[in-house]
Structures are given as C-alpha cells and as structure tokens.
Amino acid sequence: MAEARSAAALSFAVTHDGVSVSYDQELLRDIWHGISRSYKRRTGRFRNDFMNGMFPANSWTLGLVVGAVAVFSVIKHDLSFGIFPFIQNYIVHYIFGDGYLGQSISIAVAGALLWLIFVQLLRLSIKTLLEYKGWMYESPGKPVSKATKLWLGVLHIISKAGPMLHSFQGALPRLPLPNLDDTVRKHLLSMKPILSDEEFQELEFLSERFRKGVGRRLQRYLTLKSWFSSNYVTDWWEEFVYMRQRSPIMINSNYYGFDTLNEHPTQNQASRAANLTYTSLQFRRMVDRQEVSPFSISPRTKVPFCTMQYERLFNTCRVPGEEVDRLLHWDDAKHIAVYCRGVWFKLIVHNGKRLLEACELQVQYDAILAHTHEPSEGEMHLASLTAGERADWAKTRRAHFRSGVNKTSLNDIERAAFVVILDDEETHYDPQDPSKLDHWAHNLLHGKAHDRWFDKSFNLIISKNGHVGINTEHSWGDAAVMAHFTEWSLLQDIVFIGYDENGRCKGEPKEKLTPERLKWEIPAPALDQIRKSMEVANALIADVEMSLLVWTDYGKGFAKKLKVSPDAFLQMTLQYTYFKNQNKFSLTYEASMTRLFREGRTETVRSCTVQSSDFVRSMLDASKTPQDRLQLLRKACDKHQELYRDAMCGQGVDRHLFALYVIKRYLEEESPFFDNIFPPTYLLSTSQTPMNQCEADAKGLSNEVRLRLITAGGGFGPVADRGYGVSYIVAGEDTLSFHISSKRSADNTSSREFREELKRSLNDMKKLAEAIEAPKKKQ
Numbered sequence: 001m002a003e004a005r006s007a008a009a010l011s012f013a014v015t016h017d018g019v020s021v022s023y024d025q026e027l028l029r030d031i032w033h034g035i036s037r038s039y040k041r042r043t044g045r046f047r048n049d050f051m052n053g054m055f056p057a058n059s060w061t062l063g064l065v066v067g068a069v070a071v072f073s074v075i076k077h078d079l080s081f082g083i084f085p086f087i088q089n090y091i092v093h094y095i096f097g098d099g100y101l102g103q104s105i106s107i108a109v110a111g112a113l114l115w116l117i118f119v120q121l122l123r124l125s126i127k128t129l130l131e132y133k134g135w136m137y138e139s140p141g142k143p144v145s146k147a148t149k150l151w152l153g154v155l156h157i158i159s160k161a162g163p164m165l166h167s168f169q170g171a172l173p174r175l176p177l178p179n180l181d182d183t184v185r186k187h188l189l190s191m192k193p194i195l196s197d198e199e200f201q202e203l204e205f206l207s208e209r210f211r212k213g214v215g216r217r218l219q220r221y222l223t224l225k226s227w228f229s230s231n232y233v234t235d236w237w238e239e240f241v242y243m244r245q246r247s248p249i250m251i252n253s254n255y256y257g258f259d260t261l262n263e264h265p266t267q268n269q270a271s272r273a274a275n276l277t278y279t280s281l282q283f284r285r286m287v288d289r290q291e292v293s294p295f296s297i298s299p300r301t302k303v304p305f306c307t308m309q310y311e312r313l314f315n316t317c318r319v320p321g322e323e324v325d326r327l328l329h330w331d332d333a334k335h336i337a338v339y340c341r342g343v344w345f346k347l348i349v350h351n352g353k354r355l356l357e358a359c360e361l362q363v364q365y366d367a368i369l370a371h372t373h374e375p376s377e378g379e380m381h382l383a384s385l386t387a388g389e390r391a392d393w394a395k396t397r398r399a400h401f402r403s404g405v406n407k408t409s410l411n412d413i414e415r416a417a418f419v420v421i422l423d424d425e426e427t428h429y430d431p432q433d434p435s436k437l438d439h440w441a442h443n444l445l446h447g448k449a450h451d452r453w454f455d456k457s458f459n460l461i462i463s464k465n466g467h468v469g470i471n472t473e474h475s476w477g478d479a480a481v482m483a484h485f486t487e488w489s490l491l492q493d494i495v496f497i498g499y500d501e502n503g504r505c506k507g508e509p510k511e512k513l514t515p516e517r518l519k520w521e522i523p524a525p526a527l528d529q530i531r532k533s534m535e536v537a538n539a540l541i542a543d544v545e546m547s548l549l550v551w552t553d554y555g556k557g558f559a560k561k562l563k564v565s566p567d568a569f570l571q572m573t574l575q576y577t578y579f580k581n582q583n584k585f586s587l588t589y590e591a592s593m594t595r596l597f598r599e600g601r602t603e604t605v606r607s608c609t610v611q612s613s614d615f616v617r618s619m620l621d622a623s624k625t626p627q628d629r630l631q632l633l634r635k636a637c638d639k640h641q642e643l644y645r646d647a648m649c650g651q652g653v654d655r656h657l658f659a660l661y662v663i664k665r666y667l668e669e670e671s672p673f674f675d676n677i678f679p680p681t682y683l684l685s686t687s688q689t690p691m692n693q694c695e696a697d698a699k700g701l702s703n704e705v706r707l708r709l710i711t712a713g714g715g716f717g718p719v720a721d722r723g724y725g726v727s728y729i730v731a732g733e734d735t736l737s738f739h740i741s742s743k744r745s746a747d748n749t750s751s752r753e754f755r756e757e758l759k760r761s762l763n764d765m766k767k768l769a770e771a772i773e774a775p776k777k778k779q
Contacts, residue, residue, distance in 0.1 A: 048164060048290050055168070056126070056161035057119045065118065066111030073107055084110035126171040129154060130304070133596075133649045141563070152302070159302045164290035168304035172598040175233065176650040177226045180219045183656045184211045186646075187677070190606040190653065193585050193613040203676060210673035218660045218669070225659075231599035233659045238601075240662065242475035243325045249318075250387040250454045251540050255479060255727075256444035257470040257486050257689075257714035261429050261550065262707055264466065265494050266503035270365035272466040273420055274505050275497055277336065278358035279489040280460065281349055284314045284417060292484075293696060305595040309477035313485060316457040316476050317414040320386075320394035327475055330415050337416040337518075339451060340368050341424060342380030344518040346412045351511055358497065359507040364515045369422060371517075378522035381450040381530050387540075388533025400526040409518035419456045421447070426465040429712075434548065434755075441546040441715060441739060444469040449537035458482065466503075470714075478602055479714065480593060484693040490709060491694055495701070542744070544717055547751035549738040551762055557733040562630070562769055566730050567644070567688055568637035569765075571607045574726060576616045577761040578684050581754055585613050586683035589719070592647035594655075603647040604654035607686065611636040619764060626771035633768075654680070683723035689713035691729060707732070715739025722746045724754055736762075 051058070072079040088098075088106035096102035135148045144152075184207050191203055226232040242253065266272055286292050287310050315330040334350035347364050349356055385393045401410045413419065427440040444461060446452070452459050452471050459471040468490075472482050500506050522530075559569035571590060579585060588607040594600035615632040618624040646652060661678050664671055691713075692698075698706070713729030718741045725741040738758060742749035 044289065048166075052164060052167045052290070053170065054119045055123075055163055055171075056158050057115070057122060058161070061118075062112065062115050065115040066108055069111040069114065070107045073103075080110040080114050083113055123171050126158065126168070127173055130168075130171060130596075131173045135303075136645045136649055140565075155302050163304070165287065165292045165307050165310060166290055169307060169598065172304065172306055172596070174226065174229075175231045175594060175597040175600055177219075177223060177232055178651050178656045180215055181211060182651070183653055184215070186653045187657065190587075190609070191677075193608055193610050194587055206673040206676055210671060214664070214669050214671050215660065215673070218663045218667075221663045221667070222659055231597065233655045234599045234601055236659060236662050237655065238327075238475060239324065243321075243327070244323070246390045248388055248390070248536060248540060249473065250446050250449065250452070250537060251544055251717035253474045254445075254454055255472055255474060255482075255714055255716040256441070257472065257479075257482060258440070258444070258712040259468045260490055260494065260709055260711050262710055263494055266499045267466040268499075268503040269422060269462055269464055269466055270362050270369055271499055271504045272468060272493075273365045273422060273460075273462040274358045274362035275493050275499070276460060276462070276468055276489055277347075277349065277361050277420060278355075279492040279497065280314075280418065280485075281355055282492065283485055283488055285355070287311070287313065303596065305593075306598055306600050308599055309481045309601075312476040313457060313481060314417050315415070318455040318473050318475055319414065320390050320397060320455070322391045322394045325390060325394075325475070328414070333415055333417040335412065335416055336418055336420055337413040337453070337456075338365075338368055338420045338422060338515065339383070339453070340371065340422040342375035343371060343373050344379065344382070344409065344413065344520075345371075346416075346516040346518055347420070348513050348515070349417065351513065356511060356513070357507055357509070358505040360509040360511050360513070362505045363509050363512045365422070368515050373517060376520045376522070378527045378530055379520050381534055382520070382522070383453050384450040384530055384533040384537050386454040387446070387449045387452070387537035388529075389536060392529055392533065396526050396529045400523055405519045405521055409520055412518055413453060414455070416456070419453045419459045421451060421459050421461045423447075423451070423461055423463045425463060427463040427467045427469070428465075429550075431550065431552075437548045437550070437712070438546050440467075440469070441548050442541075442544075444471055445544070445546065445715070445717060445741075446537070446541050447471075449534060449541060478591075478593070479687065480595070480690050480693075483690050483714070486711075487691060487709075488694050488697065490711070491697055494709065495705060545742050545744050545751040546715070547740045547755040548712065548715075549740070549755050549758060550712060551736040551738070551759075552734060553762070554766065555732050555734045555736050556730045558766070558769065562633070564634055564637040565641050568640040569633075570688075570728055570730070570736070571640055571686065572612055572615055572633060572636050573758070573761050573765055574684065574686060575608060575612045576619055576764070577754065577758045578724070579613075579616045580620075580761070581757050582683075582748065585616075586723070587680055589682035589685040590644075591687040592644055592652070594648065594650055594652075596648060597650055600650075602655075603650075603652035605640070605643050605647045606653065607640060607643075608684075609636065609639050609643070611639040619768075626768055629768055630772055681720055681723070683720050684726065685719040685723065686726045686728070687716070689727060689729040691731065710735055712737040713739065715741060718742050718749075722748055724749060724751070726754075 054062075069079050069084060073084060078084055084106055087109050088103065092102045092106045092109075096105060129151065132147075132151050134145065135151060138144050138148055188204060188207050192200060195203060222232060229235070245253070283292075292307070292310060312327070312329055315333045317328055319326045319328050334352075335346050335348050338345040338347050345368050347361070347368070349361065385396060397410075401407055423443070425443060427443055428436045429440070430436045443463075447461070452461070454471070455473060457473055457476050461469045461471060463469075470482065470486060472479075498506065556566040559566040562569065571588075575585070575588070578588075585608050590605040590607045592603050592605045594603050611632070615629065615636040618629045618632045643652075657678070661674055664674055691711075698709075710731045711729070713727060713731070715727040716725050716739075718725045721743055723742070723746075725739075727739040729737050731737055738755070740751040740754050740758070742751045742754070
C-alpha cells in the first residue's frame, strides 16, 4: 500500500508538447513528513546511544578535557600522557604540517582520545561497583554497614548525572555462574521437606555422583559459555521455555493484569479506550526517548537494573514456527489493531506529524463501535489460531497468510504497536460477590479464545462498561515491566488526564481520521484449522478454574508489626494453606528477578523449606504456644529472605541446573541425577506482582488518591496439571489480593476450596498476632 501511494504521488507522461509531470502535493507532504519522522527517530536513537555509551560523562566533560589539553600545551606541559606529541609528530605533521591548524587538530584528537580512555575507565569502575551485592544482605532494622553506606553514596552521586533508560545497560555485570557444589547442596536441601527418608538418601547418592562426575564436565562447558555471552542462561531460557513449546500459549503462558478496583473513571467504552491508548503511546515515546527511570528496588537505593525488556514492550509480536517460534520487533508503528464484534480494524495513532490526542482517537473508536459490518467468513474466530497448537498455526500461516489481502491484514495486526479489544461484555467488582471478580479474571486470561490476539506483546482489553485489563504474551518480558507500564498508564489516565463531566475525553479533536477495516479471504483449509483451534482452546478454557480473593482485614502493615517481610509472611501463609489443602508439602516456585545483571530475567525461590515446614506443623500442633509459633515463623521468613536474596544475586538453583541440563542434552550425556529431578514439578507456583514503580510521578499524591489507584494485580493459569498457581499483590497497608488457578480435571485441586482455606489461614495468622499482643496489653 505504501509503495502504491508513493507511486501515485508523482507521475510522468510524455506528450507532443514534451514531458508532463503531475503530483499530489498533499501526498508528497505526507511522504516528506514520514521521511522526516524516520530521520528524527534514527538521529535521536543515535544521540541517546552515544550518550549512554559515555555515561556518566557528557559532552561538557569532552570539551573540558580538550580545553585542559589545549591550555597545558600552551605552557609547554603535556597533560595527555604522551598522546598529544605522538599524534602531532608522527601523524598530523605529515598531513597538515606544524602550523596552527595541525596543532589544533592534534590537541582535539589527543583530548578526545584521553577523554575516551577516561570514560571507559569510569564505566569499568561502575561495572565493578555494581558487582557489590552486600547491600542485599543488610539486616532490616539494624545499622547499615560502612561499606554499603559508601556504596550507596557513590551510586547516589552517579545518579545525579541524569541517567537515561539504558545508561547503565553496558555497565551492568554479567550474571555470575554459581559454584557447582553450592548448587547441588542447595538443591538437596530444598528437597528435604518434600521427600521421604529413603527418597532423600537416594537423591543424596545421585547428587554426590553427579557433583563428582558428569556435573564437572557440564560445568566446564557452561563456564566457557558464561565467558563469551552477556548472560549464560537467558537465551536458552527464552528459546526452550518459551519459543520451542508447542502447546497453546493461551492460559499456559500468557498472563493478565487488572484495572483499579476502587475507581471507575468512565463507563464510556470509547473514551476509556482512547485515553489508555494515548497514555500507552506516551509511555512508548518515553521508552523511545529513554526517559523512563532506570532504577529498581526503591527510589531511595538508586540501584540500576536491566532495561532490555522495555524495548520489546511495543511493536512486538510472537510469530509461530513448526518447531520454534520467533519474536519479531519493529522500530516503529503508526497504528494499532482493534477487534470489535468479530471485525478487525486498523486505527491510525500518528498523522505523520504528531501523535493523535485522546479526543482524536475517540473519534475513531466511536466509529468502530458504531460499525454495522458483518464479519468476513472466518474473521470472527480468526484469532483462535493464536490460542491453539503452535505447529498448526505455523502451517496455516505459511500456507494461507503469505500473500494477498490476508498477508496485508495479518501484517497490520502483527506490526501494530499493540492490540485493543473492545469487548462486548461488562466486568464488575463487588466485594459481596466474589464470582464477579472470578468472571473478570477468566475474561482477561482467555476471553472467548477468538477475541484476543495472544501472540501480540499485549492486548489492551476494554470492557463494555469501561473497565480495562491486559493480556500479556510472556516470552518478550516478565510481569515487573508490564506492571510498571500498567501502573503508569492508570495513574495518567485517572489522576492527570481524566475525563469531562460526560465521561468523554477532554479537548476538541483537530483531526478526524477514519479507521480502516481489515479485509480477509480465508480459504476452506484455514477455516477448518480455525474450527480445530477453537476446539482446543475451548477445552483449555473449560478446564481452568480461577478464584480471586481481595483481603481487606490487613496488609503489609500487619506483617511489619510481626517484624517479618510481607512477601515472606505471605509465602508462609500459602505454605500453611497448601498443606491443609493437600495434606503434604510440595515443591514451590516463587518468581524472583535477576535484572540486577545484564539481560537478566527470573530465578526461582524454592519457598518450601525445612524452616517453613516446621512453622506449618507448629500451627497445627496444639501443644505449641503462640511464642513458639512466632519464633518459628520468623526463622522461616529469615530463611526465605536469604533464598530470595541469593536468587536476586544470581546464586539460585534452578536456572543453573536448567543450563547444565541443556548442555547435557546437547552432549547426549547420561545422568541419573537429571533423570530423577528434571523437569521439576512445582505443584505450587507463586508470584508477587510488583507495585509502586511510579513513585516519582505519584509524589505528593494524598492517601485518598492512592487508594483510588489500588488494583487487584494480575494472575496466570495453573503451571502443573495437579497443582495451583497463585499470584498476589500487597496493594497497601490494609489490602492484599490473591489470584488462584487450577485445573478442573484434577481430582485433588479446587481453586475455590483453596480460597476458602486461604481465608482461614489469614485469620489464623491474625489470631497468632493477637495472642502474642494480648499479654503485652495486660501489662
């Protein structure tokens, strides 16, 4: 289409009177604006990359160094450590001579080289500085060590230089390769509360054979890989865990995120869609310009983390392959794809000169909602191909979507900035009726299977009554980045942009564009595959059970009163709940990040420990006093925090074992140890949704406004056939939210029963605290 429009903009004709040239002035202007925008984007990226490469230095320091070299050369003193005279006498002298010009060039080149050496030494120093992880192991409530104080002080000074999003990326250390003996020992210890004595002795024997035998050889190969790659595990993790998985990604891989619970700014579907499209595009612009803060943990510590995943948030799509999928990313996209009542549209978000305002986007959304088109044959259920088996989708895509209108329309979806779904259902939150929130979770996790493009980096889902949610493809990035983007977008939407008194977008549109309906010609074989994919997807939907709990009796403030970490407290509560539900302990997964290292993603915290099992048993032992239980709780939480810190510092167990296993498969080695433990079956898979990542933007907001922004977080489908998936968010001092998933086909699990058991566990933890506080009050 672009090529055809370009050809139509300028045409030549040979007549008897000579050569006649005709052109479309408006179209040529649009082409010029497109070229100009592309040039500005490329120039801006080059400038940002250059500034990142020399951070924390800047152009002023370059001028300062060159000026200093010039000044000292006048007084016959060489400040360049021999660089200036060498360049002047052996290079410039033969080209420009010994005059003023030659001397000036020598000074400039020598100063620039001296500055470049200085910058590289400085960045090497920062990389060495960031390898320090002692700050992670500082005990809360105790004085901070002098080394950590000094380290934080230096980081604080560096942060004053105004880093951009990727300024620290090249200075981040590589993910360290753990010691084989340590990994085997930690793994063995993590299995102790789960295995019988006989099973543990067998594993102990296999672990020792592995540690002394084939494990050494595998470790040597992995050491070589760690030397020549920026991260020894991430590329394999993305390939084997995500891209090579042939099962459907709907429910099994994609995850979802919620709207705010206490604020419903408008019930106008088009207005909410327009405002959130606008805020999303503003965040994309911030990512392009690298204006997103590159710091993690908390604003106080100023610890930089890997920002690689932000680049893939927009203009990204997973493309199916018969054996392995691909993740494609485009530099720019001036449109989004919109699905409404069975029909796909292309909605323009940039007019060639600027991004459209929210009120201008609403004009297009109003037109889409008012459409009277009948879906083309197969169009309504087309997206179910992304919900079915990956190999089947790959074959269908190659056979029927590689040419003609099908290719053009598919490109418009896959190359869109993101996808917006204008749902035909309403969603609600009612504290007195949890089934409404459960239904909302189902809607966000899978919808109707055919009304979500699951391959896209994310789908922005706008319900009929103006609620919003997100469905995210997992291979490009993890929940922390998505949570940051969602939190920022909702903050802008509700607090800073808002709506008029009629619930519509503010402002008057200056540009009224018309959305383009996508066209399809889907042949019979593709229609058959769409039906098969719908059957597969519907079976998955029928098998998943979601139950949500919004707990408002207490939140993180309660855990702090017990002098334990809120996350560790909730993990112990989940261990207690799971044991009562299943009458056993099982291998437990909690996701932790390794983004303190370059290209880091996640690591596993094995939350079921000897200490946690001791605490759980004490809660069920009538002979134990509240003081005994509190002591065991604190020991279990301390152990959990130790494991969490190890995971964040690259000293976890699972990613190391995973990488060793990949090498073992490549080398076709025999290993009874891996045959026994791999793949690990996590019957309880958990994750905490991060929040408060926009403190700089939310600074100064009252507690009342912050309460309006509380969300239920997000969730994911069950990881194991006979297990539970539990996601939770510590939403405030007095609010916790839990998302519980399981499979209906499993005879040992029930999300609703787990939710009821979790309520009792939370109350038991409250009673424990009250029993300890009671004697103190009497005194």
